[in-house]
Amino acid sequence: MLSKIFPSRYKLLAAFISIFLVFSFILRVCFLIWSITQTNNSFFVLIGTFIVGFLFDIGTVSFFALPYILYLILVPKKLYGSLFDKIITYFGYGLGITIFLFSFFAEITFWLEFERRFNFIAVDYLIYTFEVVKNINESYPIPLLLSAILIVLFIIIYITKRKNIFKITFKNGTTFKDKLLPTVVVISIALVFGLFVKNINAEQFNNRYNNEIAKTGIYSFFAAFRSNELSYTEFYKTIDDSLAFNIVKQKIKAPNSLFLEPDKKEIYRTLTHADSINNPELKPNVIFICIESLSAEYLNSLGGNLNITPTLDSLSNKSLFFTNLYATGTRTVRGMEAITLSIPPTPGRSIVKRDKNQGLFTIGEIFKQKGYTSSFFYGGDGYFDNMNNYFGGNGFNIVDRGRGFLLDSNVNTKRTNINDDEVTFENAWGVCDEDIYSKVLKEADAAFLNEEPFFNFIMTTSNHRPFTYPEGKIDIPSGTGRDGGIKYTDYAINNFLKQAKTKPWFSNTVFVIMADHCASSAGRWNLNIDKYRIPAMIFNLENQSPQKIEKLSSQIDMFPTLFALLNWDYTSNLFGLDIMKMTKKDERAFIGNYRNLGLLKDRQLMVLSDQKVVNYFEWETDNDNLIPKDVDSKMLEETIAFYQVADYLYRNNGLKLKN
Incomplete structure (x- = not known):
């Protein structure tokens, strides 16, 4: 032809x-x-x-x-x-x-x-x-x-x-x-x-x-x-902005919350938890371990059978263990966005990588309100995915394996390098997890000596292709696949906690462990629900008995839940809820990729797609299948409201710190 x-x-x-x-x-x-x-x-x-x-x-x-x-x-x-x-x-x-x-x-x-x-x-x-x-x-x-x-x-x-x-x-x-x-x-x-x-x-x-x-x-x-960024209002179904804010405020309000300016298009509110007699504020150090690409299916305690996470499976029986919690996205920067901003995913790129991503109201601001020093630890160069400028521009000190890339000139933060003599193993994504934990221990020791309460956000890297790690640590050879990467990640957490238990600050330190996203989101559907389920737990919290929490919840809820458990009174601009106080009607999860935005409630999934397309499904959990259904107008309105408000706040500086 x-x-x-x-x-x-x-x-x-x-x-x-x-x-x-x-x-x-x-x-x-x-x-x-x-x-x-x-x-x-x-x-x-x-x-x-x-x-x-x-x-x-x-x-x-x-x-x-x-x-x-x-x-x-x-x-x-x-x-x-x-x-x-x-x-x-x-x-x-x-x-x-x-x-x-x-x-x-x-x-x-x-x-x-x-x-x-x-x-x-x-x-x-x-x-x-x-x-x-x-x-x-x-x-x-x-x-x-x-x-x-x-x-x-x-x-x-x-x-x-x-x-x-x-x-x-x-x-x-x-x-x-x-x-x-x-x-x-x-x-x-x-x-x-x-x-x-x-x-x-x-x-x-x-x-x-x-x-x-x-x-x-x-x-x-x-x-x-x-089209690296998508305009929500141009490509997705919308409702009146005032109606959207009213719906969201109804969904996130609580008996102990009070909106600062209820007539404005914002969600700033005060939350009250403390009781000076029965429930005084607790101020332990907080170490958050964000595990790279860890799906729920890899933990025996969440239904797996691979026997590669003995540490995490053991911790699940000693912690507040959230068994039905879902990541918002499929990439590390999307997880960071959900965790730090407590916000549903917006279409296109994560806010971590966008413009107007500094001076925002993050969980770091709440820790700052309570007198904490916040630090972000990363085993590679935090220049990657704009992590350093995002965390540095939002009040976090930076500890990374920098190679000379500078922070933005408007970022005023302390940056500490992981030196060559502190590295025992390194691959494309950075130092091995053991090395980053060793650096965390050093920095925690220094903060303790200075009598400074600290919040450390640790981003691990070992569970990432090429899945290489120090030889001789586990029984799976380095570089042979994800199972080895996961088992080494688990091993490193065990080693870290063993060393932490010898420290004088351990008894007054809470450990929060959660994945950034699953190992894979690929499946038959644009949003495969079971591919978003991740492990999450809170360990070593004072006066808190181990418990399995089976409520459907989202990655954005983890830190609002922790703040409630610590009985903190604070000002919030977060979408997340206290999982422990959720009723059945409150349970929901936000899941998305760069084009499809989903709301999951009681096995019903509403999906908003670009070109103003809407799909509604019933989720068959046994086979992770989605059965198309006629659209539920009330759930559609709620789904639109959350994503529209999240987009509105970002584009109109509603995520910024109040002066």
Whole structure:
């Protein structure tokens, strides 16, 4: 078909397009095979998946063909085969094929990690080249893979030459008139896709995997690059702002709360818990361990059977253990947003990575109200994902493995480096968990000597690909997979607590342990509920008996619950509730990804998607299946209210500290 459209002068361009289409088809087949148990494999759906994919491949390759097609029509016949023509042609062909091959390899690694085509995560990763390249190098045999790419490139060029495609391209009598048809075809396709076709148009199926397989990675990447943030009011269903605030205030109010300015579009309120006689305020040190990528399913105490978390399983019997708590998102920065701001997820990027993310009312402000010093500990360079500027810009001291990246000039905070002599093991994402805990112990000792109550926020890194850690610590070899990463993470927590128990500050220190998100959010649905369930516990709290709390709750509720347990009176701008005081009607969880925003209540899931799409499901917990239902208008209104108010507050500085 291509040969009929393209005359002799366009022979190489036809080969270039054909190669892209063939490799893209092969990649699509590979993704289908890897995800065969998750896809809808009915005949017509699979055929539709590949047809949609082929159309997006055509649109994608048209953008790459555009510069060369313009070159071909502009270069006169007398220059065919000249040195200039050969240099341009060989260089463009080689570069284009190299980009294709590299992108296909990158897509494979991305799919293995996220089971999705390129999205905004891939765009973000471009900013943090050091960590990403080092992680890929530690996770995959890069020299071998690069060699394979070069070999395939050489083979393609060799076959192209053997078939005389270069010769035909350089020696022909194609006239300007002959060149008009292919030029018009390529330009027309590129214009249609550039102006009218969006990446979301590939999502023609109910199954998420079919939608992802139908996409083209390069096209998805540039679509994500253009729309890294989504305007809630433009893309999602809305209600009147005043109504939205009224609904949210009704849902978050409590007998012990009082809104400061109830007529304004804000949620600032005072919360009263203390009773000087029966329930005095407690002011223990607080150490929060945020565990990288730990799904509930990996803990025996939450239904797993892998026997790789003995420490956490043991602690679950000695703690307030929240067995039905859900992360708000699928990335570390989304977890940090939920934990520190206690806010439902807003569409697009996490607030941690956005503008206007400093001087906010975070949990650090509440600790500050109580006289605490707050510190953020990270084993890598906190420049990654903008963590240092976010935490530093919101009152936290920074302790990280910095490599010289400076904080924003408007961030006035103390930054402490993890020195070389404090490191026993390090990979792409930072020092091992044992090393970060050793640094925490040193800083806690110093704070204790200065008689300063402290709040330490620790972000672990060892449970992250490439899953490498010090040898000889556990019975799973380093770098062999996630099970080893989890078991080492658990081992490091055990070692940390053993050392902490020898410290004079231990008896007056509460340990809060919770994951940032699950190991994977991939599933058949855009929001697979069970993929958001995470472990959470509060350990070593004075006068608090161990207890399992089975109430449906959210990551945003953890610190409001802790503040209530400590009997603190404070001013709040947080959405979270006290889980211990929740009634059945209060129970809910917010779960989302960068485009889909969900509210889960009593096995009913309402999902808001861009293009103002709404879906309502009943959750079958036994098989994690979602059954579509007619939309419940009352729950829809509540779902819209929470997400609309969260977005409104961010965009109108309602998350900022009050003067």
